[in-house]
Amino acid sequence: MIDLSVTLGRLTLQNPVLVASGTFGYAKEMAGLVDFQKLGGIVPKTVTQSPRAGNPPPRTVETASGLLNAIGLDNDGLEHFLEQYLPYLRSLPTAVIGNIAGKTEEEWVTMAARVAEAGNGLAGLELNLSCPNVSGGLDFATNPAMTERIVRRCREVCPTLPLIAKLTPNVTSIAEIASAAAAGGADAVTCVNTFLGMAINWRHRRPILGNGLGGLSGPAIKPLALRCVWQVARLKTIPVIAVGGIATIDDAMEFLVAGASAVQVGTANFYDPIASVRIVDALPAALTQLGAGSVRDVVGTLAWPT
Numbered sequence: 001m002i003d004l005s006v007t008l009g010r011l012t013l014q015n016p017v018l019v020a021s022g023t024f025g026y027a028k029e030m031a032g033l034v035d036f037q038k039l040g041g042i043v044p045k046t047v048t049q050s051p052r053a054g055n056p057p058p059r060t061v062e063t064a065s066g067l068l069n070a071i072g073l074d075n076d077g078l079e080h081f082l083e084q085y086l087p088y089l090r091s092l093p094t095a096v097i098g099n100i101a102g103k104t105e106e107e108w109v110t111m112a113a114r115v116a117e118a119g120n121g122l123a124g125l126e127l128n129l130s131c132p133n134v135s136g137g138l139d140f141a142t143n144p145a146m147t148e149r150i151v152r153r154c155r156e157v158c159p160t161l162p163l164i165a166k167l168t169p170n171v172t173s174i175a176e177i178a179s180a181a182a183a184g185g186a187d188a189v190t191c192v193n194t195f196l197g198m199a200i201n202w203r204h205r206r207p208i209l210g211n212g213l214g215g216l217s218g219p220a221i222k223p224l225a226l227r228c229v230w231q232v233a234r235l236k237t238i239p240v241i242a243v244g245g246i247a248t249i250d251d252a253m254e255f256l257v258a259g260a261s262a263v264q265v266g267t268a269n270f271y272d273p274i275a276s277v278r279i280v281d282a283l284p285a286a287l288t289q290l291g292a293g294s295v296r297d298v299v300g301t302l303a304w305p306t
């Protein structure tokens, strides 16, 4: 019997396959398509303190092997999440990890404290320190000191819930930012959010997205995300949840071998809503191929060419 369970700091999951924030709604939308009890966990869309309308359209554009989006954290706010979405989410037979984003340091603390108080049923809290699409917004995880401070202050007001810092790849050294999140007391880091990009309609001499810039996701970013995950995981300072172009069992296994303890499926949910379930079903055979009896046995086992 293969052991699929994984432990990341205070967080234990029945298997290492989650669905990524912003690509799975608040789960109800996917109920007719996905067998939730098969999943390692669900990360619903980011919520902010106050409702946000998001960016002007168009908000998405397809590119070669990737999706460029600038949604701009369109959401109904934290109180609406707690009242309207959480009762359903907490009834699901899998781990649900909330995802929040603050606009200021104080807002982060207020939101984390509110989740600690009213977030009953959440298995953990992902701190989206890395949304590239919020106009005028701060990309907190581009700065190690800021990352450490926000994680530490959220940790102080939210002492028992597993905290996961979601990092941006749009930095010189993602390993440095991950170390800062670890120093602040995060249980794990999620690597990575989208890569800043743009698409242009040259005939109109205009960007295609309403926001001008957007974040690139999907198969196009997998090699970049693999590199980020490996750079963080090899430090062995904090467990890593990988996300970036994962759509198949081979993708998932590559990230586990690179050092991720768990994976999230993002953009693939839009064109193949059961990609995550298929990965879970294929995991035992893939682990057996490597002679492994558990997920742990393969995490970070990459042999570097000598």
Ligand SMILES: Cc1cc2nc3c(=O)[nH]c(=O)nc-3n(C[C@H](O)[C@H](O)[C@H](O)COP(=O)(O)O)c2cc1C
Pocket (backbone or CB within 6 Å): 020, 021, 022, 023, 045, 046, 067, 069, 071, 073, 099, 128, 166, 192, 193, 194, 216, 217, 218, 219, 221, 243, 244, 245, 246, 264, 265, 266, 267, 268
């Ligand atoms: C349309 C869209 C919306 C997203 N919204 C969020 C969000 O609200 N919060 C968040 O933390 N990440 C968000 N992401 C980022 C994904 O969770 C993920 O980190 C990224 O897309 C890379 O993974 P992928 O290539 O598997 O999609 C969004 C991605 C897409 C494509």
